Amino acid sequence: MNNEFYNQGLLKAQQKDYAGAIEEFSLALKADPYFAEAYLQRGLAYYDSGAILAAVSDYTEVIKLNPEIVEAYYCRALARLALKNLPGAQEDVEQAIRLNINYAAAHSLRGTVRRKQGYIQDAIASFKKAAELYLQQKDKENCRLCLEKIKQLQPAEKPTIQQKTAPIASIKSVNEYFTQLLDKAEKGDTTEAIADLNWILQADPQDAQAYCCRGVVRCKMGNYREAIADFNQALQLNFPDAAVYRNRGKARSFLGDHQGAIADFHQAIQMQPEDILAYVARGNTYRAMGNYLGAIQDYNKALQINPNDAQAYYNRALAYTFLEEMQNAIEDYRKAASIFCEQQDWENYQQTQDSLKQIQTSVPEYKKQKSNLLRQKLLRLVGGHWEIAQRLIQQKKDNYLGMSEEWYMQKVIDDLESDRRR
Known part of the structure; x- marks a missing residue:
């Protein structure tokens, strides 16, 4: 009963x-x-x-x-x-x-x-x-x-300083959990971050954000082909975030596919015109292609959006160095170092200081070589009579005050060559 x-x-x-x-x-x-x-x-x-x-x-x-x-x-x-x-x-x-x-x-x-x-x-x-x-x-x-x-339960993280590789803020639309995983990878624990992301994707193979996040971590690990596969999967799952194109562009650039990378950066910038990271990344790819002027234009755009972007100054300094515009490079290195110092980003600060010391050491020798080349060229133009060259230089000094010695020599050379072409 x-x-x-x-x-x-x-x-x-x-x-x-x-x-x-x-x-x-x-x-x-x-x-x-x-x-x-x-x-x-x-x-x-x-x-x-x-x-x-x-x-x-x-x-x-x-x-x-x-x-x-x-x-x-x-x-x-x-x-x-x-x-x-x-x-x-x-x-x-x-x-x-x-x-x-x-x-x-x-x-x-x-x-x-x-x-x-x-x-x-x-x-x-x-x-x-x-x-x-x-x-x-x-x-x-x-x-x-x-x-x-x-x-x-994941705590809201204070945005970290931009790094030259996949920053935490690179995926602005992911929630705090994915941000925490990216933070873990940024601190060097990429293996655990990948394990967590694999676990999430096992639970839900349609999680586009997880694919995007895993792609960023794989970029940090140097697994660029696997990263591209993850970014492709995120796009196939209708996650057309600007960060996907930007990070896929970085991976393609590392693999030498510069044209494909540029196409991805164009798409990212079209979707998010104020994306500083996309301009810097595209500038880096232009620089890798030897298009230093194009690179500088992109770094300039990034600095228009954020005048305190240390990475933009640092990378623009590299481009100026290739163009042999050493004074501009020095000024950009100094600005980048100052910002890194304020942000207490000591690793990047030290790297910038090392680059600055290297270029400052080379500038006097570079100036000396440039001055000698100008002197030799000017001597040829005046038939080897240096007293004539000195008189022409003095005339320029009287007309244009406060310029460098190299500038006056170059001005005399330009005028002499212009006269000969007439």
């Missing part, structure tokens, strides 16, 4: 007739006071009807009768959590996990409890473990819910 009451209780609970279910379970327990499962089910009915304390009492009876029933600890943890008894809830959920290490719901509940206690990293670890277990059980929905909880 007690089984009949019990079965009727289950039926009424399914129909959400919790009062009727409680009555049936009570009759079953009256017939058999040691019926642990009836206490458990009545506890669930009490919980669903809002009688939390009565539910806790029934779950406690279950544990007294059989301390190995995992569900009793889990359910009592839920009830204690509802009563804001966090220590009690944690004690119960820990016991549930000890009894069944693969109890996904218990790990998820533990994450909730630890979050409420303020232990965020511990909570994230629990939600991650729960998501992994749900994934193994092919419970995609609960896995996604755990991922969302992880994303919500």
Whole structure:
């Protein structure tokens, strides 16, 4: 007879007739006071009807009768959590996990409890473990819910200084969880970042943001072909973000596909005309192609948008060096170093200082060589009579004050060559 009451209780609970279910379970327990499962089910009915304390009492009876029933600890943890008894809830959920290490719901509940206690990293670890277990059980929905909880718990990161390779801010549309993974990769932990992204894509192979993020990390690892495959997949999944084209352009440039890279940068800039990173990246590719003037134009555009972009100054200095405009290069290196110093980006600051020292060392010799070449050319134009050259130079000095010696020689040369062409 007690089984009949019990079965009727289950039926009424399914129909959400919790009062009727409680009555049936009570009759079953009256017939058999040691019926642990009836206490458990009545506890669930009490919980669903809002009688939390009565539910806790029934779950406690279950544990007294059989301390190995995992569900009793889990359910009592839920009830204690509802009563804001966090220590009690944690004690119960820990016991549930000890009894069944693969109890996904218990790990998820533990994450909730630890979050409420303020232990965020511990909570994230629990939600991650729960998501992994749900994934193994092919419970995609609960896995996604755990991922969302992880994303919500990730702290908002202060934007980091731009680096020459895939900066954290390169994907502006991803949520904080993906930003955290990029931060992890930026700090050198690319292996763990890739493992996390592989795990996410196993849970949801249609997550375009994850493909884009993994592509950025693979670029940092130097796996440019794999990165391009990820960016292509993100685009196929209708994630036409400017960052996808920009980062794919970087990968193509590293592989020597400069024209393809330029096409991607054009697309990124068309989608986001104020994207400084795209201008700098396109400038770097132009520079690699030997188009130094085109590179400088892009760096100029980046600096119009943000006059304090240290990377733009640094890269423009490199372009000026190739054009042998050493003074411009020195000024840009100094500006970049100053900004890196203010940002406390000591690695880039030191690199810029090293470049600056190198170019400052070479400038006197370069100027000397240039001056000698101008002197020789001028001597040829005046038939080897240096006194004539000196008189012409002095005339220019009288007409144009404050210019360099090389400038006056070049001016005399230009005028003499112009006269000969007439």
